[in-house]
Amino acid sequence: MPIANGNGAVRNSHRSMQQHAEGPAAMLAIGTANPTGVVVPQDIFAENIFRVTKSDHLTELKEKMKRICQKTGIDKRHFHLTEESLAAHPEFLDRQVPSLDSRIDMADTAVPELAQCAAIKAIAEWGRPATDITHLVFSTYSAWQAPSFDHQLAALLGLRPTVCRTILSLHGCYGGGRALHLAKQLAENNHGARVLVACSEITLVCFGGPDGGNLIGSALFGDGAGAVIVGAGPFTEGERPIFEMVSATQTTIPRTEHVLGMQVSGGGVDFHLGIQVPMLIGQNIEKCLLDAFTGFVDDPSSSWNDLFWAVHPGGRQILDNIDTELKLEPGKLAASRHVLREYGNMSGATIIFVLDELRRRRKEDGDNLLLPEWGAMLAFGPGITIEAMLLRCPGASPLNNN
Ligand SMILES: CC(C)(COP(=O)(O)OP(=O)(O)OC[C@H]1O[C@@H](n2cnc3c(N)ncnc32)[C@H](O)[C@@H]1OP(=O)(O)O)[C@@H](O)C(=O)NCCC(=O)NCCSC(=O)/C=C/c1ccc(O)cc1
Numbered sequence: 001m002p003i004a005n006g007n008g009a010v011r012n013s014h015r016s017m018q019q020h021a022e023g024p025a026a027m028l029a030i031g032t033a034n035p036t037g038v039v040v041p042q043d044i045f046a047e048n049i050f051r052v053t054k055s056d057h058l059t060e061l062k063e064k065m066k067r068i069c070q071k072t073g074i075d076k077r078h079f080h081l082t083e084e085s086l087a088a089h090p091e092f093l094d095r096q097v098p099s100l101d102s103r104i105d106m107a108d109t110a111v112p113e114l115a116q117c118a119a120i121k122a123i124a125e126w127g128r129p130a131t132d133i134t135h136l137v138f139s140t141y142s143a144w145q146a147p148s149f150d151h152q153l154a155a156l157l158g159l160r161p162t163v164c165r166t167i168l169s170l171h172g173c174y175g176g177g178r179a180l181h182l183a184k185q186l187a188e189n190n191h192g193a194r195v196l197v198a199c200s201e202i203t204l205v206c207f208g209g210p211d212g213g214n215l216i217g218s219a220l221f222g223d224g225a226g227a228v229i230v231g232a233g234p235f236t237e238g239e240r241p242i243f244e245m246v247s248a249t250q251t252t253i254p255r256t257e258h259v260l261g262m263q264v265s266g267g268g269v270d271f272h273l274g275i276q277v278p279m280l281i282g283q284n285i286e287k288c289l290l291d292a293f294t295g296f297v298d299d300p301s302s303s304w305n306d307l308f309w310a311v312h313p314g315g316r317q318i319l320d321n322i323d324t325e326l327k328l329e330p331g332k333l334a335a336s337r338h339v340l341r342e343y344g345n346m347s348g349a350t351i352i353f354v355l356d357e358l359r360r361r362r363k364e365d366g367d368n369l370l371l372p373e374w375g376a377m378l379a380f381g382p383g384i385t386i387e388a389m390l391l392r393c394p395g396a397s398p399l400n401n402n
Pocket of ligand 1: 068261315316317345381
């Protein structure tokens with residue numbers, strides 16, 4: 001029973017949850033998933049999208065789409081939307097025809113189910129029952145109703161009724177970074193908390209026939225979901241921190257709100273990716289990193305190559321500009337480029353794939369040999385907003401702080 005104290009504040013029986021945790025939060029398990037139905041190789045994407053949207057007569061636009069696809073650094077992408085479901089929803093092809101309701105109907109099942117696939121893998125790796133999860137943070141650009149996907153995912157996974165749910169909507173590509181940042185704060189401020197982060201992104205809400213404005217997004221975005229279990233010490237036997245989440249910041253680049261964004265209309269979600277996005281991110285990235293890491297790393301700017309890097313691969317040009325601005329050695333962004341190549345830009349979920357790929361490479365090479373001890377995680381999206389996190393790979397030895 002809650003008990004009011006003298007100041008009117010409330011003490012409840014879960015006293016331990018009100019205490020701070022020990023040490024920084026850490027990622028304890030990671031899972032990812034993609035729709036299995038449709039995999040489109042990038043070299044036939046232009047032919048494919050113009051055919052299925054009955055746009056073959058737009059020959060100049062199609063040639064431009066081919067040019068863009070060749071520059072993306074993407075080999076293939078996974079999609080939920082099949083040609084059969086498109087045939088059943090011809091309204092998806094024409095932005096002028098109302099289609100938001102049908103898109104929401106389809107997303108209502110597809111988004112939480114894909115999140116469930118990723119979360120089941122993360123929970124299995126974590127090794128504890130789903131009912132031990134105390135908080136859920138769900139991020140997606142497809143949430144348009146309440147109760148929402150956080151509620152559905154909690155039911156699908158059998159989380160306890162007291163799980164504290166939060167849904168982040170429309171953060172776009174920095175949604176995964178924002179969700180992890182929030183999970184860090186929740187885990188560190190609630191003793192014993194175990195936070196499930198889930199990001200599930202399915203392009204069906206923004207799918208449309210090619211027009212002058214949506215070529216870039218259409219050439220880049222793919223479908224995927226990622227899940228991470230976040231917790232801080234004391235760790236239970238069997239819990240193994242993968243990446244410690246040492247410090248985190250969010251920065252908005254001033255006067256760039258018009259450059260990158262999305263807009264809901266009766267015809268679905270339109271996105272706008274300004275041509276200046278890669279340049280703006282490149283120009284601002286070092287200052288943002290210095291703000292995030294000063295005080296935690298000695299003279300961080302002298303040592304960008306001493307870090308491992310988990311960067312959201314928003315587009316090939318963005319990765320190239322970060323390489324150039326930070327003078328990174330070849331291969332520093334290999335995990336990001338790998339994820340971009342294999343899956344495209346899955347918006348907020350992508351950063352979780354990059355973290356998973358980094359830890360896979362670390363494992364393959366024998367714990368900690370390939371990766372430096374300290375690393376940087378970066379995610380960007382509308383705002384332009386940059387989420388930065390300083391990560392640390394703990395030693396390979398088992399951790400048991402009980
Ligand atoms: C791979 C790209 C697309 C092309 O490579 P390139 O080296 O710049 O190649 P080119 O300079 O030869 O450009 C090819 C063509 O594309 C055109 N183009 C080149 N960027 C553009 C352009 N943003 N516009 C419109 N034409 C262009 C360019 O003008 C050119 O046209 P053309 O001369 O007719 O062949 C490259 O520019 C690139 O990586 N751009 C970054 C893309 C980008 O902003 N990504 C989003 C980052 S933020 C994020 O991840 C998600 C946000 C999000 C938001 C909403 C959501 O719903 C979900 C998510």
